[in-house]
Structure formats: C-alpha cells, structure tokens
Amino acid sequence: MMDYPLLLKSVLYRANTIFPEKEIVSRDFSGIFRYTYRDMYKRVCKLANALQRLGVNPGDRVASFAWNNHRHLELYFAVPCSQRILHTVNIRLFREQLIHVINHAEDQVMFVDEDLWPVIEDLAPSLPTVHTYVVMTDKDTLPETSLPNVYAYEDLIAGESDSYTFPEFDEWTPAIIGYTSATTGLPxxxxxxxxxxxxxxxxxxxGELGTDERDVTMPIVPMFHVNAWGRPYCDTWVGAKQVYPGARPQPADLCELIHNERVTYSAGVPTVWMGILNHVRENPSTYDFSCIRYLMSGGSAMPASLTEAYHRELGVKLYQGYGQTETSPVTFVSVPKAAMDSLPDEARFRQLTKTGLILPGLEMRIVNADGQEVAHDGxxxxxxxxxxxWVLNAYYKDPEKTKEAFIDGWFRTGDIATLDENGYLQVVDRTRDLIKSGGEWISSVDLENAIMAHPGVAEAAVIGIAHEKWQERPLACVVLTPEARGQVTKEDILHFLEDKVAKWWLxxxxxxxxxxxxxSVGKFSKKTLREQYEQGLLQQAQ
Structure with a gap:
C-alpha cells in the first residue's frame, strides 16, 4: 500500500473535482450570499497565498473569531491545508478567558467577523503575539480603528492568485487547536x-446518519467550538449543499433557512431545537419541514418529550449525539437498531434519547471507583x-491537567454512565453534577428530563444542595412556558414526578x-446556578 498521508486537502480536492457546481449558501451581514465549491476552492487558494504574503509560516497559529459563514469555511481549509494551524476562538468566552486562550496559543493573525470587531479591538493591547488583524465583512469600508495592520478580508485576497499548490506533510501535523468551554478553571x-x-x-x-451529495446541510452548532462537530469537513467531502446561518441566528432565521433552502440535515444543542419548536408552534402553517431527513442534538441531554414533539408535531426525526472537545468531538450517536422498529412509540422515543452507540474505531470502558468495569445492565x-x-493524547502545554485526564492510556471523560445489554450508553451525569443523597446516587440529567416532560415546563436544571442529614438533596430550577406562569405550582411539579422517579429522587x-x-456553547450552567444558590440569588420568578 502507498505511504499516503491522511490530510484535509483531500477533502478540498474531492469537492472541487467532483462537485464544483454544488452550492454553498451563507447568511452574510448584508443578505444571502451564494457561490459554488469551485468558487470556494479558488478563494481558499487566494487566502493561502495571502497568509504567505503576511509572513505566516508553517506551524504558526491563525485565529478565527467568527460565526458560521462562508469566510469561516474558507479559513477551515486554507489555514490547515497550507500547513498552518487554525485556532477557532470561542466568541462567548469571558474577557480574561479570551486573553488567556489567544496568548496561550500564541496566535499571529486574527480573522474577526465585522460585528465582533469591537470585542477584539478592545482586547488587542493584551494580545502581544498578534501582529495582524483581518476584519471579515461584506462592506466596502473597514470600521474605524486605531490599530495598525488591519485589513478587510475581501481586499486581502482580491489581488492574490487563485492557484495554490498545497504542500505534502506528515498526517500527524496539527490542523486545528480548540479550547474547552471552561466549566471549571481556565480553558x-x-x-x-x-x-x-x-x-x-x-x-x-x-451508516444512517451519514450525509451525501443529495443532502442540504446546515450546521447550527458553532464553527468556533469543536469544529462544528466536524460538519464543514464531512459535508464538503461528500459535496452536500451547505447552508451557513451567519451571525446571531434566531429561531425565525433558522426556520426560514430550513424552509427556503430545503435543508435535509442540521445539528445543534437542545436549547436550539426547543427554540425552533416553540417558534413553529407560534407560527403554524408557515414552514414546510418535510425536506428534513433527520436532525442531530448534542451538547447536553435531550428530553424524550422533545424527541416526541418533533416526531408528532413536525414529522421530523431528532436524534441524540455525544462528544467532547477532547474527542474531536463525536464519539456516540443514538442510531436506532433494526429491533427498535417494532417498539411502541413511547419506548422508541425513550431509547432514542439515550446517549447512543459508540462510533466505529473507538473503544470504551465504564469503571467504578475501584477501576473495575461495571455490568452492562443499564x-x-x-x-x-x-x-x-481522534481522542486527545495531551492538553496543549498543560502537563498537570494531562496527567489528571488519563488512566493507563484511557481518557477520563468525567461523565458518569451506564451501558445496557444492547450496547447503548446512557450518560447520567457529569461527575461534579451527580447528586449523592444518603449514600445513593441521583442523576440530575434523568430528573431534568422527567421534569421537562411536563407540558408547562420550558426548561429545567437540577443541582445538588448541601443537606445536614442526607449530604445532598436535589433542587429543581424550573422555567415555565408563558402560558403556565402563575398556573403551575411546586406541588404540581412534584405530583407530576411521583410515578416517574423513585420517591427519594423527588x-x-x-x-x-x-x-x-x-x-458559552448553550449548555445549562449548573455551576452558575450553584453559585447563585450559595449567594442567595435564586429567586422565585412570577
């Protein structure tokens, strides 16, 4: 067999060669922008040449600070395929976290969406390694700035050649660097x-969840976090039509893109799907979702009630996935086995909200406190x-955290899980969120899902609070739907749970x-809730 390196330029080559006329759609700042894979390839070549002109050498870090759009897609290819490293900076990190990750990565050049420019301009004095800024805009003029070496993206690439010879190099070469969303400590x-x-x-x-050239894909999951779950590369490789929702997309924007562009696949966190469902309910008969083949939810546990609502109200399949920054990120997907086809709806929906089956090529262990594997009994x-x-082997320049994260070569996810006899994993909690009451464990995730099945509940998060006798007890923090406010009481919620969870879980x-x-990536922040509780800030909203 040939000694052929596995490089991302293969993805770009295939799209340009086999699917040059397929369309990429981007919700740009001044409206909808459309072009083809052929156009994209030429602009990627121009950008790679521009990076060379800016003095960005192989191995140098190039930062993006941007939404999901076509210019960000071009960075996804031009930077790593030219042997540089793309640092996708999470735009929702706090100021001190942003300064930390940009300086820790030692970024040389930053590409910034026009509406996010004020954030970076303010940070610039604290970013000594960044020597050049590029504002990604569709306007003819740059925003006023006192910073030197600031370019407009379109001007930067306009005079460059649309031909570029992408180099050969070792497949173990870094392509992208990302940072965790910092639920504890610095990213x-x-x-x-x-x-x-x-x-x-x-x-x-x-398998069933793969995409192909006939698909129209729309990654809602941010390109600034865990590679948009790999969608920019997967969907480019197969030549799918891609739709990018742009800056600050609201449920109405997403629904219009699905309806107008005939989206067949999309990926996002549960809060996104809740927002879309509520918008459709408020605007009946406005959108046609019959084009959708399936949707993927990840980032946090998905309530069975949400899966059922999508199926019954929208006629749409909504599946669960799982991954982490440390795993590139996808590791499990809840694809239905053939045996599930004959299950009653309720049982099938419940099964589909499990974390899922491990992807081919990965291995897992589920171990107790003594390091022994647990029974596969669910x-x-x-x-x-x-x-x-595609699981990390070390945190970047952080040997102490690396040492804590591994056991005998296995990565510790920090998630507590069960595995049933059919091979379906169920993440029941993060190690720090699991509630230990009277020596028994309570899954905050399972309790949240049970609460969110109540028709008057929009969101629910459960935290453990200190208890003199039982060590910890669950506190439910509930957001009611507008119609239920002032109508649904604490007693209603507890009564609703009585036949759904063990009595001591209430x-x-x-x-x-x-x-x-x-x-920063749309997950429920239980850390913030715990802090609010400790500070006496959790107040009953009416």
Whole structure:
C-alpha cells in the first residue's frame, strides 16, 4: 500500500473535482450570499497565498473569531491545508478567558467577523503575539480603528492568485487547536491533527446518519467550538449543499433557512431545537419541514418529550449525539437498531434519547471507583473512559491537567454512565453534577428530563444542595412556558414526578426562575446556578 498521508486537502480536492457546481449558501451581514465549491476552492487558494504574503509560516497559529459563514469555511481549509494551524476562538468566552486562550496559543493573525470587531479591538493591547488583524465583512469600508495592520478580508485576497499548490506533510501535523468551554478553571487547549480529523470525518459519514451529495446541510452548532462537530469537513467531502446561518441566528432565521433552502440535515444543542419548536408552534402553517431527513442534538441531554414533539408535531426525526472537545468531538450517536422498529412509540422515543452507540474505531470502558468495569445492565454506573484515533493524547502545554485526564492510556471523560445489554450508553451525569443523597446516587440529567416532560415546563436544571442529614438533596430550577406562569405550582411539579422517579429522587424544593443560565456553547450552567444558590440569588420568578 502507498505511504499516503491522511490530510484535509483531500477533502478540498474531492469537492472541487467532483462537485464544483454544488452550492454553498451563507447568511452574510448584508443578505444571502451564494457561490459554488469551485468558487470556494479558488478563494481558499487566494487566502493561502495571502497568509504567505503576511509572513505566516508553517506551524504558526491563525485565529478565527467568527460565526458560521462562508469566510469561516474558507479559513477551515486554507489555514490547515497550507500547513498552518487554525485556532477557532470561542466568541462567548469571558474577557480574561479570551486573553488567556489567544496568548496561550500564541496566535499571529486574527480573522474577526465585522460585528465582533469591537470585542477584539478592545482586547488587542493584551494580545502581544498578534501582529495582524483581518476584519471579515461584506462592506466596502473597514470600521474605524486605531490599530495598525488591519485589513478587510475581501481586499486581502482580491489581488492574490487563485492557484495554490498545497504542500505534502506528515498526517500527524496539527490542523486545528480548540479550547474547552471552561466549566471549571481556565480553558484547556486541544490540538486536532489532520489524521484525527480525517478519520473522524470518515466515521461520521458511515451508516444512517451519514450525509451525501443529495443532502442540504446546515450546521447550527458553532464553527468556533469543536469544529462544528466536524460538519464543514464531512459535508464538503461528500459535496452536500451547505447552508451557513451567519451571525446571531434566531429561531425565525433558522426556520426560514430550513424552509427556503430545503435543508435535509442540521445539528445543534437542545436549547436550539426547543427554540425552533416553540417558534413553529407560534407560527403554524408557515414552514414546510418535510425536506428534513433527520436532525442531530448534542451538547447536553435531550428530553424524550422533545424527541416526541418533533416526531408528532413536525414529522421530523431528532436524534441524540455525544462528544467532547477532547474527542474531536463525536464519539456516540443514538442510531436506532433494526429491533427498535417494532417498539411502541413511547419506548422508541425513550431509547432514542439515550446517549447512543459508540462510533466505529473507538473503544470504551465504564469503571467504578475501584477501576473495575461495571455490568452492562443499564443500571450500574461508572466513569466513561475512551480511547481512539481522534481522542486527545495531551492538553496543549498543560502537563498537570494531562496527567489528571488519563488512566493507563484511557481518557477520563468525567461523565458518569451506564451501558445496557444492547450496547447503548446512557450518560447520567457529569461527575461534579451527580447528586449523592444518603449514600445513593441521583442523576440530575434523568430528573431534568422527567421534569421537562411536563407540558408547562420550558426548561429545567437540577443541582445538588448541601443537606445536614442526607449530604445532598436535589433542587429543581424550573422555567415555565408563558402560558403556565402563575398556573403551575411546586406541588404540581412534584405530583407530576411521583410515578416517574423513585420517591427519594423527588426534589426537596422547586424554584421557578426566568431563565436557566447557559454556558458559552448553550449548555445549562449548573455551576452558575450553584453559585447563585450559595449567594442567595435564586429567586422565585412570577
């Protein structure tokens, strides 16, 4: 066999060669922008040449600070395929976190969407390694700025050649660096190699959930976080029509794109799907979703009630996936086995909200506190360990955190899970979110899902609070739908749960709040809720 390196330029080559006329659609700042894979390839070549002119050498870090759009897609290819490293900066990190990750990565050049420019301009004095800024805009003029070496993206690439010879290099070469969303401490860096992303991409294309040239895909999951779950590479490789929702997309924007562009596949976090469902309910008969083949939900546990609502109200399949920054990210997908086809609807929906089946090419272990594997009975819990070709082997420049994250070569996910006899994993909690009451474990995730099945509940998050006798007890923080406010009580919620969870799982209290705080990537922030509780800030919202 040939000694042929697994490089991302293969993805770009195939799209340009086999699908040059297929369309890419981007919700740009001044309206909808459309072009083809042939056009994209030429602009990627121009951008690679521009990076060379700017003095960006092989191995240098190039940062993006941007939404999901066509210019960001061009960076996804031009930077790593020319042997530089793309640092996708999470735009929702706090100021001190942004300064930390940009300086820790030692970024040389930053590409910034026009509406995000004020954030970076303010940070610039604290970013000593960045020597050049590029504002990504469709306007003819740059925003006023006192910073030197600032270019407009279109001007930067306009005079460059649309031909570029992408180099050959080792497949273990870093392609992208991303940072964790910092639920505890400062964000940690994870380096993704060409080989890892290539193999992750191939595996994500296998089976029922794979995409092909007939698909129209719309990644809602941010390109600034865990590679948009690999969609820019997967969907480019197969020549799918891609739709990018642009800056600050609202449920109405997403629904219009699905309806107008005939989207067949999309990926996002549960809060996105809740927002879309509510918007459709408020605007009946406005959107046609019959084009959708399936949707993917990840980032946090998905309630069975949400899956059922999509099926019954919209006629749409909504599946669950799982991954982490450290795993490139996808490792499990809840694809239905053939035996599930004959299950009653309720049982099938419940099964589909499990975390899922491990992807081909990966290995897992679920171990108890003694390091012994737990029974595969769907009941016994343990920590999930993973290893495989797209799982990290170290945190970037952080040997202390690296040492904590591994056991005998296995990556510690920090998630507590069960595995049933059919091979379906169920993540029941993060190790820090699991509630230990009277020596028994309570899954905050399972309790949240049970609460969110109540028709008057929009969101629910459960945290553990200190208890003198039982060590910890669950506190339910609940957001009611507008119609249910002032109507649904604490007693209603507890009564609703009585036949759904064990009696000792019932929350000691139910607090009604206006909104569950979110992390930078849209997950429920239980850390923030715990801090609010400790500070006496959790107030009943009416």
């Amino acid at each position: 940690k860096g994870v380096v993704y190699t060409h080989r890892g992303l290539y193999l992750h991409c191939l595996t994500a294309l296998v 009941k016994e819990m343990g920590e999930l360990l993973l290893r495989g070709p 929350p000691d209290d139910v607090v009604f709040i206006d909104e569950v705080p979110k992390t």
